[in-house]
Amino acid sequence: SASSLRLLVKNAAQIALVCNNGEQYLTKDGMQSLAVVENASVVIGHDGRIKAVGPADVIASQFKGAKFDNVLDASGMCVVPGLVDAHTHPVWAGDRVHEFAMKLAGATYMEVHEAGGGIHFTVAHTRSASEQDLVKSLKSRLERMMRAGTTMVECKSGYGLELDTEIKMLRVIDSARKSLPVGISATYCGAHAVPRGKTMEQATEDILTIQLPKIKTLITSGDLQVDNIDVFCEKGVFNVESTHTILQAGKDMGLNINFHGDELHPMNSAQLGAELGALAISHLEEVTDDGIAAMAQAKTAAVLLPTTAYILRLTPPRARNMLDAGVIVALGSDFNPNAYCCSMPMVMHLACVMMKLSMPEALAASTINAAYALNRSQTHGSIEVGKQGDLVIVNAPRWEHLVYQFGGHQELIRYVIIRGEVV
Numbered sequence: 001s002a003s004s005l006r007l008l009v010k011n012a013a014q015i016a017l018v019c020n021n022g023e024q025y026l027t028k029d030g031m032q033s034l035a036v037v038e039n040a041s042v043v044i045g046h047d048g049r050i051k052a053v054g055p056a057d058v059i060a061s062q063f064k065g066a067k068f069d070n071v072l073d074a075s076g077m078c079v080v081p082g083l084v085d086a087h088t089h090p091v092w093a094g095d096r097v098h099e100f101a102m103k104l105a106g107a108t109y110m111e112v113h114e115a116g117g118g119i120h121f122t123v124a125h126t127r128s129a130s131e132q133d134l135v136k137s138l139k140s141r142l143e144r145m146m147r148a149g150t151t152m153v154e155c156k157s158g159y160g161l162e163l164d165t166e167i168k169m170l171r172v173i174d175s176a177r178k179s180l181p182v183g184i185s186a187t188y189c190g191a192h193a194v195p196r197g198k199t200m201e202q203a204t205e206d207i208l209t210i211q212l213p214k215i216k217t218l219i220t221s222g223d224l225q226v227d228n229i230d231v232f233c234e235k236g237v238f239n240v241e242s243t244h245t246i247l248q249a250g251k252d253m254g255l256n257i258n259f260h261g262d263e264l265h266p267m268n269s270a271q272l273g274a275e276l277g278a279l280a281i282s283h284l285e286e287v288t289d290d291g292i293a294a295m296a297q298a299k300t301a302a303v304l305l306p307t308t309a310y311i312l313r314l315t316p317p318r319a320r321n322m323l324d325a326g327v328i329v330a331l332g333s334d335f336n337p338n339a340y341c342c343s344m345p346m347v348m349h350l351a352c353v354m355m356k357l358s359m360p361e362a363l364a365a366s367t368i369n370a371a372y373a374l375n376r377s378q379t380h381g382s383i384e385v386g387k388q389g390d391l392v393i394v395n396a397p398r399w400e401h402l403v404y405q406f407g408g409h410q411e412l413i414r415y416v417i418i419r420g421e422v423v
């Protein structure tokens with residue numbers, strides 16, 4: 001009943017709804033004309049969903065006499081949807097600060113990887129870590145992401161590269177899902193690298209005949225929730241043929257295809273993804289014009305990761321060409337031991353400066369379009385009636401400060417709200 005509600009956020013200087021017509025994604029024109037209401041309030045019910053949003057005076061008279069568990073006065077502040085991080089590798093042990101030093105001294109990502117470092121270094125440490133320690137470090141990373149405004153996050157496995165550790169990682173992700181309020185989309189990424197001592201063909205066979213069947217059993221019995229399948233499609237890692245076979249097998253199990261493509265070399269990953277009906281492809285630094293056209297046509301989202309190009313000093317992906325072609329552009333932090341970034345506001349800032357997104361484009365890419373890339377845009381990614389009540393309250397008179405101010409957002413992000421609860 002209207003007499004008992006969970007949360008009223010009132011008198012915000014601006015509420016950036018992002019969209020207000022039930023759009024499942026935005027392409028360039030929609031991203032450039034985001035829905036924003038001035039002097040506005042939002043109401044969240046006990047079901048955790050948005051009950052009403054609009055001009056403060058309209059909401060005040062509509063909910064006159066209503067009781068709220070919590071009322072936040074957002075005068076002089078702004079509200080944006082909870083941020084969605086569409087790509088992370090947050091389950092691992094053993095940091096790689098020493099490799100950062102090597103890369104600063106000139107080593108490339110693949111040189112470090114081929115010398116047994118990179119993903120292989122993290123695999124060795126993650127294989128020997130206890131499940132309990134992995135849960136603990138994952139939870140503290142996710143809490144840090146939440147403090148930076150992330151309310152929904154994609155989490156990959158992929159530092160096991162064999163059955164037991166891949167399952168351990170997926171269980172760790174499940175356990176975080178059960179104990180933290182942040183929304184999680186879990187991705188099986190057993191094809192993140194070819195494990196040392198195996199050929200790509202052997203690794204592919206292991207995934208198809210051992211890992212995927214076991215995961216399927218665990219999903220069917222309700223012991224595991226897995227949403228997506230990922231492969232690192234890259235020269236010297238998994239070729240297009242293996243990528244195709246693994247992704248198709250995942251799709252046949254009901255997983256969404258969401259994979260790493262066209263990062264360091266043009267592989268025609270984009271065309272492959274479009275052909276397979278992929279929900280999203282990440283990286284795309286080396287995508288071709290044909291690949292861009294195929295993704296636009298197939299409505300396969302491009303998950304761009306500005307931290308990767310930044311830290312590896314790569315040419316950033318051609319975001320403007322993708323937007324002009326009508327591709328659904330989303331953003332992710334790519335949090336991993338190579339790119340240690342937990343902050344979507346930092347990612348939006350980098351996307352604007354390095355990939356020439358506008359601030360509205362960056363916000364749409366980190367909310368509705370990132371939700372689309374995770375198949376969650378029916379319930380997440382905008383401030384619309386019926387959607388989950390996930391909000392970020394920014395202590396600034398215009399929402400763009402969330403992108404403009406960079407580094408040290410402790411003072412800037414005043415509240416993070418998930419299902420109407422302050423977290």
Ligand code: NIG
Binds near residue numbers: 089119122334337
């Ligand atoms: O998205 N490119 C492959 N995977 C990760 C890096 C993972 C790692 O280096 O540990 C990425 O950047």
Ligand code: FE
Binds near residue numbers: 087088089260334
């Ligand atoms: Fe990645």
